[in-house]
Amino acid sequence: MSAEHPHYDVVVVGGGINGTGIAMDAAGRGLKVLLCEMNDLASATSSNSSKLIHGGLRYLEHYEFRLVQKALAERESLLRNSPHIMHPMRFRLPHRSHLRPAWMIRTGLFLYDHLAKREMLPGSRSIRFDGSGPLKPEMTRGFEYSDGWVDDARLVVLTAKKAEQAGATIMTHTKCVNAERGTDEWRVTLQDTCTNHEKIVTARAIVNASGPWVSSLFGEALSMKAPKMIRMVKGSHIVVPRLNQEEEAYILQNEDARIVFVIPYEDNFSLVGTTDVEYEGDPSKAKISPEETTYLLDIVNDHFKRQLQPSDVVWSYSGVRPLMDGEEENAQKASRDYTFEVNDEKGKAPLISVFGGKITTYRKLAEAATDRLCNFFERTGKRWTKTAALPGGDFKNQDTLASALKQEFSWLPDAIVRRYVRTYGTLSRAILKDCSSIEDLGQHFLGTLYEREVDYLVRNEWAVTCDDILWRRTKQGLYASEGDIELLQAYLSGS
Template identity: 70%
Template sequence: MSSETPEYDLVVVGGGVNGTGIAMDAAGRGLKVMLCEMHDLASATSSSSSKLIHGGLRYLEHYEFKLVRQALAERESLLRNAPHIMWPMRFRLPYQSHLRPAWMIRTGLFLYDHLAKRELLKGSNSIQFNGGSPLVSEISKGFEYSDGWVDDARLVVLTAKAAQEQGADVRTRTRCTRAERDGKYWSVTLTDQITGDQSHLRCKAMVNATGPWVSALFKDTLNIPAPKQIRMVKGSHIVVPKIHDEPEAYILQNADERIIFVIPYEDDFSLIGTTDVDYEGDPKKAVISQEETEYLIGIVNDYFKNKLSPSDVVWSYSGVRPLMDDEGGSAHTASRDYTFEVDEEKGKAPLISVFGGKITTYRKLAEAATDRICGFFPKAGESWTRHAPLPGGDFTSQEDLLNAFKIEYPWLPSGLAHRYVRTYGTRTRVMLEGCESMGDMGRHCGGNLYAREIDYLLNHEWARDAEDIVWRRTKLGLRLTAPELSGIQDYLDHHSQQFSRKVVHSA
């Protein structure tokens, strides 16, 4: 390669929650970092979770006390660092004596309350269900505890944004098609997935954080044997019009020892999931099966007065979780813990590969991986992310920020202001800079989506197409019609053409 080949300390392959977390942490410690993602940020597993920041109550049954303790501790950090996209939520567990005895549930909840320090979240308690409960009349007792809700895709995007603001070079729609060791460096080839153009760079260390593709990257790109395999498990969710008006989520036990969540979602809907099914094939092609839909609906109908049918499903999604392969056991008992493998030889550039993990512990995983990476960079700084707000999260209360926006933007409809608080937090001010009325918001694209927001997502959050905007940057796809979605794509295509003309003219 020529002397003009760009050089980085670290290249991170994979734009999910783990990859962006490592890129953010490493860039903040002073490393020169580049992150590449072959699709959009959070386009696979990281946008297909149950949207929970939780310790994993059911993991206690499998004796994963270390994982639960770590996840419980992380809840507090994440809730403080991103109050716009995360908030506490109470969970109700209806009691079914033939599934788990009361003493077992009480013991589990006691551990859940005390395994880690808890400041923001209320402890557990027993509850009684009366005639006004949304549950069937046969269920009269239960338990209640606290966990957290998260907009998973926005968590990834904001972590990538934080990485960029720490100096990282973030490239989406960019595939790492070849990487080979050249002494103390990796020689890396990147391919633009839109234009097909190739670029070359070199780096002193690499991270393989490609989630379900972590083992395949060794064969397809690195041309070296994978140190271990992952177990791909498909988890599917359905979204239906809300089946009750309470703010609490429900955690439902089933005879197969699995649990299903019913979570209030986007004000007017209920999110139901998840399944656990072993999966083979391309993770991007995972879709819910009829059997999974019927399974989820069947469990909900066993508990709730309001009965569902498949025709009630307004949206579904499936994600493939890359779990550590224990070569045995059922999919739902496979460990959600993580590990990373370090491939290093004296005098040669190192490779760190991430296996497993869960969204709640992403920051801790990133910190541990970056600690290991920094062993190769003696001048790197110390860990710093535990108390670092994500972009837009530098405030304490959604209510206080909403009240501030009412004063700053009295012309902004309350529903729209509320959504901006829960999506962009204080970065709403960047998006609305110069706006003095709704007339300044530009074209109305359906629902409460305006051109001003689309432009912000294009210019600040790597959005490229309608799916990026209405399903990952927001969840407005639940409310938009097919013609409105087509109109958004037309707007984006026009914007892309204008951008191309500017580039040609400036050249």
Template identity: 55%
Template sequence: MSADVEQQRYDLVVVGGGINGTGIANDAAGRGLSVLLCEQADLASATSSSSSKLIHGGLRYLEHREFRLVREALREREVMLRKAPHIVWPLRFILPHQPHLRPGWMIRTGLFIYDHLSRRDSLPNAKRLKFDGNGPLVPEIQRGYEYSDCWVDDARLVVLNALQAQEKGADVRVRTRCIDAREIDGEWEVTLENRLTGGRDTVRAKALVNASGPWVESFVKGNAQRESRYGIRMIQGSHLIVSRLNDDERAYILQNRDGRIVFVLPYQQHYSLIGTTDRRYEGDPSQVGISEEETDYLLDVLNSHFVKKLGRDDVIATYSGVRPLCDDESESPSAMTRDYTLDLDRHGAPMLSIFGGKITTYRKLAEAAMQKLEPLFETLGAPWTADAILPGGDIDSRAAFAERLAREYPFLTTDQRERFASSYGTLCLRFLEGRESQAALGYPFGAGLTQVEVDYLIKREWARTSDDILLRRTKLGLLFDAPQRQALDSYLEGHPHLAGHALNSAAV
């Protein structure tokens, strides 16, 4: 590699391809900065794909008086419904009530505040419910409440921000690790390593953004060799996936005797998603996995509310993630703040480190990050992301776009149309254009996944492995058996695009 390429200069190098890193890279690129984003694994491969997949204000945060965070999150809920109607949609929550838990007056007060703390453009008010014993809940539960929040495809939210950042000129590099960052003449010299080829690249940057999530503190002390003014506590959150527990598309929020809550969410038509737990975690964040105690805890909460009783054998799949919360010295993990802290270190070359945060407020976090960095860049553009539709989101609604696909591509199955509408929006037209039959979509790997979609994900969305495709890009992993996955692995191993320099960035 030539010397001039090795010393390519950027305004900003962002380390970390989760929701905070891609959100900041996107915002910065749209304001005219030259940006490089590097991610050591796949986009959204850690915390950002292990969430409860909700855009919500955080009803339980009201108990901890985090009114600023809840108000900001509720406002962002409305913003996200406009920005990404293909991957964000309204969800009604049923909150069953039992007398021995939080008193009714407290719940009614909390829901009233939740409804009125911020303006709502489309979501309906909370209301009381009475149960007649014929539903999925145990007959002892006779009343409850219903309120609104939103669902999000968390991993696709990350990918869409990376796509938009690239459209704005950002250099997005996946499976590229920052192995060293040192100060030279008031700037950062950053050494990057391609984890698939072993090749190294050195770039210069005016400022460095450390958005490495659970690794944020270790990056400051190790890679950048500085002292961290803030610490993190890693909090493990785990989820179970089981067969669908209720016939409709409503979610449940269950109050446990210990004061915690557990969500039961409709997931991928056939399943229910149950979570999350809150326990301190020590160790490598990339090796986190559900414990037997967490499994039993979630099943116990579920079985105390639902008629259908489940055991470990009913668990189809699990996933766990580590939330890097800013250490506020709270004794209980549940009481730790989900708010974010931004630390700009200007003792030498500027480095901004991101502590905490939640997926709902990622866009506001990015704006706050740019506000911190603004004094460093005289020509920084104005905020722009609030009104900018994310790639593929230029649709009226998922249902309307699915109907359009039915008219224009009548050979698509119902499942394909609905999945394309709720994962890609108009982005799917890039691989459907000109196709007139299922056969024209190429080899069928299974569950509606075909060759043209896989090729698109490789060339445009940085997918490299079957996990990238099945777990994070399409959510089809639960529907694939071992031979189908092996066929996909074999296709990827022989794909001509997955060689040499193409491993580093998606095709433009």
């Protein structure tokens, strides 16, 4: 062990959902953990998902029964642990007989209901549309089933908070630029991406959980050949004004056999996605193409009475999914499952690399990876995350918590109460501590964003930039003008 450099049991490279999940689990089992992320937490794939905790109904068509079963079993565990940033959601599937026969859908939904134990979520059923809803009148029959919704970026941040509470060190804007392997430990060079300052740490093991960069990290920092190559698939989403006032989401079938979700989003909007497009290049620069926008709008317009134009798109985002590379011809058939590669060649310091995965199974992935890690250490703790509430999630019902906060802070507008409950849960009280009026929240920036919350995010949640706050922590970017962003930037820079 080096006396001149800080030593850790594990260095986790990557601050997405897999990296933070592994850091949290490993720290909770007694390992000394450092997580480094070259940008912000959840700055790539993990904040650009469809925001769903789901088994993956369409994966049944590709015979991925094991993946679906694993994901379905995780849904309720995650919903219980994070009632602030997750909630059950009903999905309506309009039936289009020329795309999939009713018997096939019923069979799929039967499997979906019964592949794993289900306690919180109601089962599927057939439904009728009477023409009074948002769908076109020719849509008369359909099906309804349950899955879950998640604020994906907040899931990552709160998982990192839980890791920190368990003793992990979280370093954002810190890139692993080199790792030299010895017999007993790794010598890891970390670079501050804001100042270019470098520091060296040592570690008994490294976990490569860098998502779309998992294969390239081998050549760039580890001086090794990647054992697997990942397949990068771009998924894009658009946000439009709310298409239906009900709380249900819609799952739409398309002529190309793909499906597209239309999900209630941030009170006033609908989230529409996703696409599956092969991608090459820098994952951090992925953007929606005009063709993808048209594709999504056309599917919505085929189903909904309200017809959308490109000018209706309020916001769009794209994420690159690092899928395991197989022999499938098209992206939609590529597996969303995960695998590990453990390299401890000739007894040298171990390296564990994570390939693939999806948000719904992140806890199981982290648990399996940490099990592998624990094989290299003595006296580690037992599995613990299945029933571990994330920070702010120590309550059962959003409505009850909202009523309690309204009673404690009667001056607080309902819009702020609702957003705080679904963003921070019981941590809302840490932001509102000692406040007795709206003026105590300090400077108003935009929407429901005030100085108190900004300060909290900078101090407690590794927020640095406007994007960190407006998109990955609060989604208030949906309401921000250029002037609002300039005002917030000036505040963050102290000018």
